[in-house]
Amino acid sequence: MSITANIRELQAKLPPQTRLVAVSKYKPNEDIQTAYDAGQRMFGESRVQELVAKHEALPADIEWHFIGHLQKNKVKYLAPFVQLIHGVDSLQLLQQIDKEGKKNGRIIDCLLQFHIAQEETKFGLSLEEAHELLASSAFGELKHTRICGVMGMASYTDNQPQVQAEFAQLRSIFQQLQVEFFGTEPSFKEISMGMSGDYELAIAQGSTLIRVGSALFGSR
Numbered sequence: 010m011s012i013t014a015n016i017r018e019l020q021a022k023l024p025p026q027t028r029l030v031a032v033s034k035y036k037p038n039e040d041i042q043t044a045y046d047a048g049q050r051m052f053g054e055s056r057v058q059e060l061v062a063k064h065e066a067l068p069a070d071i072e073w074h075f076i077g078h079l080q081k082n083k084v085k086y087l088a089p090f091v092q093l094i095h096g097v098d099s100l101q102l103l104q105q106i107d108k109e110g111k112k113n114g115r116i117i118d119c120l121l122q123f124h125i126a127q128e129e130t131k132f133g134l135s136l137e138e139a140h141e142l143l144a145s146s147a148f149g150e151l152k153h154t155r156i157c158g159v160m161g162m163a164s165y166t167d168n169q170p171q172v173q174a175e176f177a178q179l180r181s182i183f184q185q186l187q188v189e190f191f192g193t194e195p196s197f198k199e200i201s202m203g204m205s206g207d208y209e210l211a212i213a214q215g216s217t218l219i220r221v222g223s224a225l226f227g228s229r
């Protein structure tokens with residue numbers, strides 16, 4: 010199927026609380042423009058240089074999300090325009106984003122990434138580490154970042170009950186943090202989970218942002 014048909018079909022089946030981040034990493038600008046012309050506005054990239062180049066070349070009203078592992082020394086390239094940074098997994102990174110947010114006169118929206126998969130290799134915080142981060146005085150001093158929710162990646166497996174349990178765990182983490190740290194703050198609202206192979210399970214567990222690449226653009 011074409012990119013246009015893939016976008017339309019997926020958009021049409023999303024429940025109202027779930028939005029699509031089209032993951033366009035490694036894909037050419039033409040593919041992004043095609044998706045844009047089909048009405049898609051949120052795009053996700055995992056490499057800083059690639060994201061910056063695409064931001065410069067493509068329509069200005071695209072909302073660019075950074076979904077990869079962000080190195081502190083590269084935050085400055087994203088800070089002027091990035092819409093949401095999904096993968097924040099340390100106070101040090103958050104402090105760097107805050108510093109660059111200040112320089113750019115803006116508040117940068119971020120998600121805390123959690124380690125929910127069984128695999129050892131995936132990045133992310135534990136609930137305990139997140140508690141420590143959010144309760145710290147250093148976090149309380151940040152003025153140019155805003156934590157809008159949580160993000161996670163499930164195990165890469167055909168075992169659906171396992172994937173479902175991991176997504177349920179992320180939703181439970183979101184709910185606990187909301188109660189303990191964010192109260193009724195309306196900006197704390199995002200649960201970023203679900204990719205091409207598992208977005209249906211993620212939606213069923215309350216995902217508000219699915220990050221889908223290959224199911225839209227073809228394999229990489």
Ligand SMILES: *Cc1c(COP(=O)(O)O)cnc(C)c1O
Binds near residue numbers: 206
């Ligand atoms: C690449 C990537 C995706 C999209 O993966 P697909 O399987 O192609 O949908 C989602 N999230 C993250 C963090 C990624 O790196």
